[in-house]
Amino acid sequence: MKKTSLLSIVWILAAVQAFAQPSVAEVAKTLAEASWQTKEIAGNITLRQAQLRLFDAQQSISILEIIPNDTVRLGIYDVSDTLIGTSDLCKRADAVAGVNASFFDMKNGGSVDFVRVNGVVLHEPAKQTSRNNAALAIDASAVRILARDTANAGWEHSIDSKNVLVAGPLIMKDGQPARLQENAFNKNRHPRTFVATKSNGAVLLVVVDGRNARAAGMSIAELYLLSGALDCRDAMNFDGGGSSTMYVRGENENGIVNYPSDNKLFDHYGERRVANIIYVKWINRRSRNS
Numbered sequence: 001m002k003k004t005s006l007l008s009i010v011w012i013l014a015a016v017q018a019f020a021q022p023s024v025a026e027v028a029k030t031l032a033e034a035s036w037q038t039k040e041i042a043g044n045i046t047l048r049q050a051q052l053r054l055f056d057a058q059q060s061i062s063i064l065e066i067i068p069n070d071t072v073r074l075g076i077y078d079v080s081d082t083l084i085g086t087s088d089l090c091k092r093a094d095a096v097a098g099v100n101a102s103f104f105d106m107k108n109g110g111s112v113d114f115v116r117v118n119g120v121v122l123h124e125p126a127k128q129t130s131r132n133n134a135a136l137a138i139d140a141s142a143v144r145i146l147a148r149d150t151a152n153a154g155w156e157h158s159i160d161s162k163n164v165l166v167a168g169p170l171i172m173k174d175g176q177p178a179r180l181q182e183n184a185f186n187k188n189r190h191p192r193t194f195v196a197t198k199s200n201g202a203v204l205l206v207v208v209d210g211r212n213a214r215a216a217g218m219s220i221a222e223l224y225l226l227s228g229a230l231d232c233r234d235a236m237n238f239d240g241g242g243s244s245t246m247y248v249r250g251e252n253e254n255g256i257v258n259y260p261s262d263n264k265l266f267d268h269y270g271e272r273r274v275a276n277i278i279y280v281k282w283i284n285r286r287s288r289n290s
Helices: 002-018 024-033 086-092 220-229 285-289
Strands: 037-042 045-054 057-066 072-078 097-100 115-117 120-123 134-138 143-147 163-167 170-173 192-198 203-208 232-237 246-248 276-282
Touching (some): 086 246, 086 276, 097 192, 097 203, 134 232, 143 170, 143 232, 170 192
Antiparallel strands (some): 057 203, 134 143, 134 163
């Protein structure tokens, strides 16, 4: 009995070790050693992509790094109560790049979370949950990620910004992991889209592919490790799964640079219709001043 118990303990410890999460530093080392394809899309807008082994699985990661200034602007494009593909929404917004954003009503269309664009409230939250506990505020000079004010039932309305989009869950705040509820959405691996900010003012729009042998997807806890390894300070999750899509003008046949999963193929054509996007515009100084 003693031998059996000891053997069982050894097996349990081995299993725990096998599934133990790496540290932020270990993830950073893996990212540094990966073969990244890097392309400057426009001034202060860079696309980086890699397929690598991370978290004991194959991963496919696409990162847009943006430094907002007077020629590079981020914004929210929302289509009210209908659904349109991320690539088409980016084209409507005349954007150089963009990603899908908030959660939405798949049957009737429209965001299920708070959205304000140019000072006009377009959507109110259907209800407050542990998932919609973060907000992205986009101003002319900066992009901020805010945690829900639990003491204020109408916290979204009090955010001092003309452009606000609520989603979540919050991944990281001030470099520390956010407290996550134990549920399947957070714990299971899915395709993910998220936004993060760095201390130097840079903004990262990130898509992690999934639901494919070549792309496992990530849990929310793994997104925290990825964000930390990318030297981010704040990060929040957007809608994921089949919605996860990144568009870059002029890339591939349709502008989609990741591998959306709705068609169950590892190609650029499995795009899902969504309610809104976060887009990036580049303003050419010459054309603006001409």
